Amino acid sequence: MNQQSSDRVVIIGGGFGGLYAAKALGKAPVQVTLVDKRNFHLFQPLLYQVATGSVSPADISSPLRGILSPYKNITVLLDEAVDLDPQAQQVVLQSQTIPYDTLVVATGVSHHYFGNEQWRNLAPGLKTVEDALEMRRRIFMAFEAAEKETDPEKQKAWLTFVIVGGGPTGVELAGAIAELAFSILKHDFRNIDTRATRILLLEGMDRVLPPYAEELSANAQQALADLGVEILTKALVTKIESDRVTYRLGDRTEEVTAKTLLWAAGVKASSMGEILHQSTGVERDRVGRVMVEPDLSIPGYPNIFVIGDLAHFAHQDDKPLPGVAPVAMQEGDYVAKLIKKRLKGETLPPFRYTDYGSLAVIGKHAAVVDLGFIQFTGFLAWFIWVFAHIYFLIEFDNKLVVMIQWAWKYFTRKSGARLITGEESLLRVKVDEQGEYYTPETNKNQLKV
Amino acid sequence: MNQQSSDRVVIIGGGFGGLYAAKALGKAPVQVTLVDKRNFHLFQPLLYQVATGSVSPADISSPLRGILSPYKNITVLLDEAVDLDPQAQQVVLQSQTIPYDTLVVATGVSHHYFGNEQWRNLAPGLKTVEDALEMRRRIFMAFEAAEKETDPEKQKAWLTFVIVGGGPTGVELAGAIAELAFSILKHDFRNIDTRATRILLLEGMDRVLPPYAEELSANAQQALADLGVEILTKALVTKIESDRVTYRLGDRTEEVTAKTLLWAAGVKASSMGEILHQSTGVERDRVGRVMVEPDLSIPGYPNIFVIGDLAHFAHQDDKPLPGVAPVAMQEGDYVAKLIKKRLKGETLPPFRYTDYGSLAVIGKHAAVVDLGFIQFTGFLAWFIWVFAHIYFLIEFDNKLVVMIQWAWKYFTRKSGARLITGEESLLRVKVDEQGEYYTPETNKNQLKV
Structure with a gap:
């Protein structure tokens, strides 16, 4: 991999995982592109308060461009990933195809009706x-x-x-x-x-x-x-x-x-789970989440990371890490740190989640x-x-x-x-x-x- | 007209006009029904701030039931008026027909594309x-x-x-x-x-x-x-x-x-303008607003009032009163006061708008x-x-x-x-x-x- 200052990091998804990864790369010598189909980050843990009339959507949302505007090396793209070519190192979006040196997939999960x-x-x-x-x-x-x-x-x-x-x-x-x-x-x-x-x-x-x-x-x-x-x-x-x-x-x-x-x-993996499986052969769990390596990459593709709710990380306890915001944040931080270490030719010990409660x-x-x-x-x-x-x-x-x-x-x-x-x-x-x-x-x- | 304590006032529309009329009747010996197709009052003068992303809809809206809940003589109905029978003194709503002794129509205006x-x-x-x-x-x-x-x-x-x-x-x-x-x-x-x-x-x-x-x-x-x-x-x-x-x-x-x-x-009258014209023969202006009497009633029907943007009040200046919130509020207050006066067998001088700027x-x-x-x-x-x-x-x-x-x-x-x-x-x-x-x-x- 070419690890110059021109290293291109593409992050798909602006939830807790993707956003924390992006922010942590905000001053690094990499070009970051954050792709999301929405123009805002949603503070999902409080969504039930919108559903019950306590707060407005904008009260628990922040425009991604606003959050990331101080970081001149980060570009926000309002678009959606529809395919992946891991050999050519390209993500196919709805309106264009973009190359990457490192890919971070953080597209989360959607509802699961168990076949109904x-x-x-x-x-x-x-x-x-x-x-x-x-x-x-x-x-x-x-x-x-x-x-x-x-x-x-x-x-x-x-x-x-x-x-x-x-x-x-x-x-x-x-x-x-x-x-x-x-x-x-x-x-x-x-x-x-x-x-x-x-x-x-x-x-x-x-x-x-x-x-x-x-x-x-x-x-x-x-x-x-x-x-x-x-x-x-x-x-x-x-x-x-x-x-x-x-x-x-x-x-x-x-x-x-x-x-x-x-x-x-119940929840099931977003469509990027299937796309990753098809293009890299990575294994998935029962609800379609991607089985990741101890460093959150996927087997055979050290430059593709999956974080947040979409990742099935089973290297810490006997059960996978839960799909909650703190896990996604820590995973985003970890991947950003690992990318920065690699730029310097260094390594990082495997990811470990610290449960604060x-x-x-x-x-x-x-x-x-x-x-x-x-x-x-x-x-x-x-x-x-x-x-x-x-x-x-x-x-x-x-x-x-x-x-x-x-x-x-x-x-x-x-x-x-x-x-x-x-x-x-x-x-x-x-x-x-x-x-x-x-x-x-x-x-x-x-x-x- | 039967002017007992059982006097039934129906107000159609929960904008500035209808809401002010309702609040002013809140302690009066009348039964008030406020009909609106939305469950909230909208502070329309600030709507452009929602359109340009400064505030959320809920920041400039108030649930009608919440505003009126202290007044036990007021019932809020989420419904829409579709017809009127001024002889039988009944308003036909989408889901029921309700009788009135006094009717206040305050349904406002909508966009006008001048035939396009x-x-x-x-x-x-x-x-x-x-x-x-x-x-x-x-x-x-x-x-x-x-x-x-x-x-x-x-x-x-x-x-x-x-x-x-x-x-x-x-x-x-x-x-x-x-x-x-x-x-x-x-x-x-x-x-x-x-x-x-x-x-x-x-x-x-x-x-x-x-x-x-x-x-x-x-x-x-x-x-x-x-x-x-x-x-x-x-x-x-x-x-x-x-x-x-x-x-x-x-x-x-x-x-x-x-x-x-x-x-x-441009604006044109809401559909109640046409319904009033059909059922009472009242005249309308070029954009469909209802020509009201000096006391805001319509000719021949002293118990039907039209207030707010839907009313064309031409008894004060050489041009009709503008379609702004202060006019609607003062008209709502006036009609409420007139209804209360009539209960006591008294009268009130014609409506006059005070322009505060x-x-x-x-x-x-x-x-x-x-x-x-x-x-x-x-x-x-x-x-x-x-x-x-x-x-x-x-x-x-x-x-x-x-x-x-x-x-x-x-x-x-x-x-x-x-x-x-x-x-x-x-x-x-x-x-x-x-x-x-x-x-x-x-x-x-x-x-x-």
Whole structure:
């Protein structure tokens, strides 16, 4: 490999992994091109707050060009990788083909419906800004439809929310919807009592937050129950219809009638996983993530790295590293450091993830924190959660306003971003021939994920 | 008319007029139903700031239910009026029919393309949140497309913005785009110099801001020119194509090649104007606004009022009252007061609008203020403009964050809401068979306006 100052590094994806790699190469003697199909970095851990109307998309997003504009050796390209030629060292983008000396792939994951792609429109997931706005529309439209409904059975269906998946996203969504129904919205309607809302969290494993310590799961479960969320563990969803979820609970099959179904259950690799497999023969795991070497490169291609959620790194524990922001950040930093070392003809020991702890928020004043040596819940956990998130938000874009917005919400119990917007927002709760209310499917299936 | 405590007031539209009428009836012995097809009130005077990426939609919107929840005699209905039966005193909504004793129509206006409806997709207007997000997408996508373009002619077309209409919206849009191109974005691109951007403001009259005093128009024109905006007055647009605007300038016909065309030129009455005309025979003006009586009712129907932009009130000056927020607010207040007086069997003198002045902002630190007895421009005008707007924003929803966001932007010259979002955001600048770049038309023509 030519390791001159003209070394060309191409990074695909501007999430936590790609962005940290780019920033760490910002002063290095390399030419960096960061490719992303969006013009902004999204702070995904707070996306559920957009979905539940607490903050606006721009509050948790930062324009990539703005973040990277101080680094004159970095070019941002709004484009999407569609193919790869590892022999010619070229990435094929939608509008051009670009050469690389080193390639960093950080394109993440998308929803996984376990072979039931038809569930996508019935129970949308939460990965993009558009996903979050669609969830927000469905959640607030459900209360509006219930307010108009005169049939008590149908009203009940509009006031029933089912969240599939008890990981951090599912837990945080359930907690935030409980806060809406039981507190924020309780004086806003005249025909319904939002406190009659039923929020059901279905988890396939035997406890919520399976990756956390058991005691913490139990605490989270208690905090959710205190908020009014019903939790069913060992519940395997077998069928999703427009107003019904069927699940297996042990030997029994049960169903619940609900108009609003939200998906927080699984992820699969983005299309770059398949492209890498086809072009380099690299192995993948069950959900399509790329099996990486101890230095995050792929076998036989020391100049191609895969980082973040797309990488399956199995060289540290008996299980792969989790798909969370801190892993992606550290991997991005590591790869940048390795590239800089190689420029000088030096090497670096294998990547090692340092786990500073896990966090999940369950509602106002309730969160769970797992710092490895200690686990705790409650107000202090919530406080730590807020400040950990704001610390990273501020790092990119000085989003002071988010902190002020939270403080404001905290003291007033208001929630200012409850807009029903988008093409489907304009009064699309209608009655069909059978007298059933329906919300037409959105065009989201036409979206690339 | 039965004027018991059971008096039923139906208000259609939750803009400035409808909302002020509702709030003023909040403690009165009447049952109020506010109907709106959106679940939020929009602070339309700041919509251009959403379109140019300064603030998020939620920052200038407030949920109607939240604003009105303290008033137990007010019910909010998310619905749309589609017909009226003034004899039976009933409004037909999409999902039900509701009776009224008094009806207040405040549904405003939409864009007017002067019989050229095919221009709608080529040069979108600015009335709704979706309009603003579509403008934002087009503006920021234009810079992205220019960055990728290698043909200098095409690059120039992407860096040319034409705004049709030199009223407050056109002037504010032109100023904000100039700020983006010449200041905020100037370090963000590598292949283009955003300072080469051309911003053209076309106005059909002989000066910008025609309703203001002449001296002020001249000052605004100078301020825009200082910002780098080219202004063409007496320019009548005759043709709009996807990358070209043709206009008549005196005897000459000229054209300009531009990829981004924005419409700020005219309004027409919303569909309630036509419905009122059909059902009551009320007269309308050239753009469909309803000719109202001195007390804002319509001839022969003392219990039907029309307020805000939809009303043509010609009893004060030789021209109708302008379609601005202060007029709508005062009309809403007046009608509420009249309804309360009638409950007691009393009367009220005809409506009179008190003009406290006009404001328009031209860019950072530049605005024009016309207080009637005095006109001025510059920093002080800008300062007054900011605080007048924040005063009204805070009234509804304590949107302190907007003030902080502006203060932040002021000190950092950052602009945080530059997201390209929506279904059309995902990399849709493509090359067609002839090698031309294009952005596919959005689905906005399917939207109800």
